[in-house]
Amino acid sequence: MLSIEQLDVDISTTPVLRAVNCRLEAGRTYGLVGRNGAGKTTLLRTIMGFLAARRGKIAFDAVDITHAPAHSRCALGFGYMPEDRQLVPDISVEDNILLPMLALRRVDHKRLDWVYSVIPEAAEARHLHPTLLSGGQQKLVALARALIAGDRVLLLDEPTEGVAPALQRRISTLLGQIRHNGALVFIAESNHKYLAAMADSLYRIERGSVTLNYGS
Numbered sequence: 001m002l003s004i005e006q007l008d009v010d011i012s013t014t015p016v017l018r019a020v021n022c023r024l025e026a027g028r029t030y031g032l033v034g035r036n037g038a039g040k041t042t043l044l045r046t047i048m049g050f051l052a053a054r055r056g057k058i059a060f061d062a063v064d065i066t067h068a069p070a071h072s073r074c075a076l077g078f079g080y081m082p083e084d085r086q087l088v089p090d091i092s093v094e095d096n097i098l099l100p101m102l103a104l105r106r107v108d109h110k111r112l113d114w115v116y117s118v119i120p121e122a123a124e125a126r127h128l129h130p131t132l133l134s135g136g137q138q139k140l141v142a143l144a145r146a147l148i149a150g151d152r153v154l155l156l157d158e159p160t161e162g163v164a165p166a167l168q169r170r171i172s173t174l175l176g177q178i179r180h181n182g183a184l185v186f187i188a189e190s191n192h193k194y195l196a197a198m199a200d201s202l203y204r205i206e207r208g209s210v211t212l213n214y215g216s
């Protein structure tokens, strides 16, 4: 279980997250819905260890990871899809997907084959540089990279934002496919249409405050 207790996060000196509490259980899918600037990315980046908590606690399976370095999340099985994709332009799609494993010096080819079976679009593009792909195709590569590492926790920041409707449908279908794969899935979106049907529980975030909208 990933538990977040009384989390406060500032950016520069401005308070952004205020007393955030979430309890996210293995194997379940959670939505995090809020408007632009509500604090979705800040929460996901803090869970990943890219931003520091000013107060509060983040624990994974009862181990306090609040101040653990960002790279340790990868070894714990956390996968992250940033909202702006953050693909490395001058290496291949496959090397981008493998980056979390290369960082751990442990390439799991079975896992890569599984990711390619789930996202064949990434397999087809594996020898290309990401700059040759459309924004939507790049989203799929970023999702593949999150999946490679995220066998325990998947944090997805606006996976369908800014892509054409057909690809939005494709991505939401994919998310439906991976949600029963054992990992805890936490999906931030500003538009929650598909999340309402998919998420076991839905959190709402408004001006840095999080409330449980429905679920347990």
Ligand SMILES: Nc1ncnc2c1ncn2[C@@H]1O[C@H](COP(=O)(O)OP(=O)(O)OP(=O)(O)O)[C@@H](O)[C@H]1O
Residues within 6 Å of the ligand: 011, 012, 014, 016, 034, 035, 036, 037, 038, 039, 040, 041, 042, 043, 083, 190
């Ligand atoms: N680098 C920064 N410097 C100053 N303020 C920031 C910075 N990044 C974010 N903020 C502020 O923190 C708040 C939360 O931003 P955040 O990016 O977490 O929101 P979000 O819900 O992800 O929004 P979006 O839907 O636009 O991605 C906003 O008010 C934003 O202005």
Ligand SMILES: [Mg+2]
Residues within 6 Å of the ligand: 040, 041, 042, 083, 157
């Ligand atoms: Mg954001």
